[in-house]
Amino acid sequence: MSHEPRPAGRIQEVFVAFLLLGLTSFGGPIAHLGYFRTEFVERRRWLSEQAYSQLVALCQFLPGPASSQVGFAIGLMRAGPWGAAAGWLAFTLPSAIVLVLFALGAAALDGPIGQxxxxGLKVTAVAIVAHAVWGMARSLCPDPQRAGIALAAVFTVVLLSGPLSQMAAIAIGALAGMALCRTHTESDMQALPLPxxxxxxxxxxxxFVTLLIGLPLLAWTTPSATVAVMDAFYRAGALVFGGGHVVLPLLEAEVVQNGWVSTDEFLTGYGAAQAVPGPMFTFAAYLGALMGPLGGGIFGAILALMMIFLPGMLLLVAVLPHWNQFRRWDRAHxxxxxxxxxxxxxxxxxLYHPAWTGAILGPHEFVLALTGFLLLSVWKLPAWAVVVILAGGGILITI
Structure with a gap:
C-alpha cells in the first residue's frame, strides 16, 4: 500500500472523467456500473476487470448507493482521498443541480422532443447494460461452473425480487464459488491499491455507528429542524440495500408523512429524477430544496444531499482497509x-428488468438498442457519444 502524495493532475483527471459521466450516465445504478466499466476498465485501464468486479461485489454487499460507492473507490485508488472526493462530487453535481433547479421552478422537459x-435515454441504458454483461461474462464466467453461478443469480434476482435479492444472489454465488471454483488455480485476484x-x-x-445511533437521540431530545432533517436523510442512506430506487419508500416515510413535502411534490420529483443522469440519491437534493423545516432552497438541498450519501461512504471506508487481508484467506479466491x-x-x-421491459416497446426501440450496443462493442465509441446518438434516435422514433 503506497502513501506517497498523489499529483494534483490525477485529482483533476478524476474530476473531469467523473464529471463527463455525471453528465451522461443515464439509466440507474446498474447502467452506471456499465458506464464505469466502459470508461475505467476498457478505455482508461485504471483497473483490471477482476479488480472492478471485486469493487462491485463489495459495494453490492454494503448499504448505500452502490454505483456511487464504486465510483468513490475508483477515485480513491486513482488519486487518494481527494480523488475520491473529486470523483463523488463530479459524478453527483450535474443531476443534483438539475433537480434543485427543477424544484425551484425550472421548466421540465415537455412536448414530443423532450419525451x-x-x-432514447432509456434505450441507451439497454445498450450500456448489454455491453457490460457481454464483456464481463467473457472475462468472469469462462467455465461451466461460473456460468451456472451467473444463471443462478439471474433466477434469484428475478424470482425473489425485492431489495435483498441482489445480496442473496451474491451470497449464494460466493458460497457456490467456495464449493465449485477451488480447482481453478489461475492467479486472477490482484491486490487492490487502497490508500x-x-x-x-x-x-x-x-x-458511522455514532451518527446512526446519536442522530435519532439528538432529534428526539432537541427541537432543531436541522437535526431532524440530518437524522431522516442519514437513516435513509444507512438502511437502504439494493440501489437508489429502494430509498424512495424510506424517503417517502420521512418527508411526506412528516408533512415536509406534499405527495404531489414527491411524485413529481421522482419523475424528474428518472430523466436526469447520475445517481438516484440526488433526489434528496430536490426534496431538500422544497422542505419546509429548513425553508427549502440551497441550504436544504446541500444538507439533504450530504447526509444521504454520508453513511454509505463511511461504511465503505471502514471496510476497505480489511479487504486485501480478507483476500489472502485461502478460500477467498x-x-x-x-x-x-x-x-x-x-x-x-x-438487462431484462427494468432496462429491457421499460424501454424496448417495439421493433424501433430494438433496432436503436442494437445500434447502441454495436457502437460500444464494435466501433468502440465512448459512452457519452452513444448517449447523444441514441437520444437523437429517440426523438426520431417518437415524433
Missing amino acids: GIIH VSARAGHLAGLA ALMRGASAAVVGILGAA
Whole structure:
C-alpha cells in the first residue's frame, strides 16, 4: 500500500472523467456500473476487470448507493482521498443541480422532443447494460461452473425480487464459488491499491455507528429542524440495500408523512429524477430544496444531499482497509470468483428488468438498442457519444 502524495493532475483527471459521466450516465445504478466499466476498465485501464468486479461485489454487499460507492473507490485508488472526493462530487453535481433547479421552478422537459429524448435515454441504458454483461461474462464466467453461478443469480434476482435479492444472489454465488471454483488455480485476484489506513477505517466505522445511533437521540431530545432533517436523510442512506430506487419508500416515510413535502411534490420529483443522469440519491437534493423545516432552497438541498450519501461512504471506508487481508484467506479466491460470477448474473437480470421491459416497446426501440450496443462493442465509441446518438434516435422514433 503506497502513501506517497498523489499529483494534483490525477485529482483533476478524476474530476473531469467523473464529471463527463455525471453528465451522461443515464439509466440507474446498474447502467452506471456499465458506464464505469466502459470508461475505467476498457478505455482508461485504471483497473483490471477482476479488480472492478471485486469493487462491485463489495459495494453490492454494503448499504448505500452502490454505483456511487464504486465510483468513490475508483477515485480513491486513482488519486487518494481527494480523488475520491473529486470523483463523488463530479459524478453527483450535474443531476443534483438539475433537480434543485427543477424544484425551484425550472421548466421540465415537455412536448414530443423532450419525451423523445427521455425515451432514447432509456434505450441507451439497454445498450450500456448489454455491453457490460457481454464483456464481463467473457472475462468472469469462462467455465461451466461460473456460468451456472451467473444463471443462478439471474433466477434469484428475478424470482425473489425485492431489495435483498441482489445480496442473496451474491451470497449464494460466493458460497457456490467456495464449493465449485477451488480447482481453478489461475492467479486472477490482484491486490487492490487502497490508500486507506486501518486507523482511518476504524474512525470511519465509529463515525458511522455514532451518527446512526446519536442522530435519532439528538432529534428526539432537541427541537432543531436541522437535526431532524440530518437524522431522516442519514437513516435513509444507512438502511437502504439494493440501489437508489429502494430509498424512495424510506424517503417517502420521512418527508411526506412528516408533512415536509406534499405527495404531489414527491411524485413529481421522482419523475424528474428518472430523466436526469447520475445517481438516484440526488433526489434528496430536490426534496431538500422544497422542505419546509429548513425553508427549502440551497441550504436544504446541500444538507439533504450530504447526509444521504454520508453513511454509505463511511461504511465503505471502514471496510476497505480489511479487504486485501480478507483476500489472502485461502478460500477467498474461490469465494470471489463465485461472487464475481453472481455480479454478472445480477447485471443480466437488470438487462431484462427494468432496462429491457421499460424501454424496448417495439421493433424501433430494438433496432436503436442494437445500434447502441454495436457502437460500444464494435466501433468502440465512448459512452457519452452513444448517449447523444441514441437520444437523437429517440426523438426520431417518437415524433
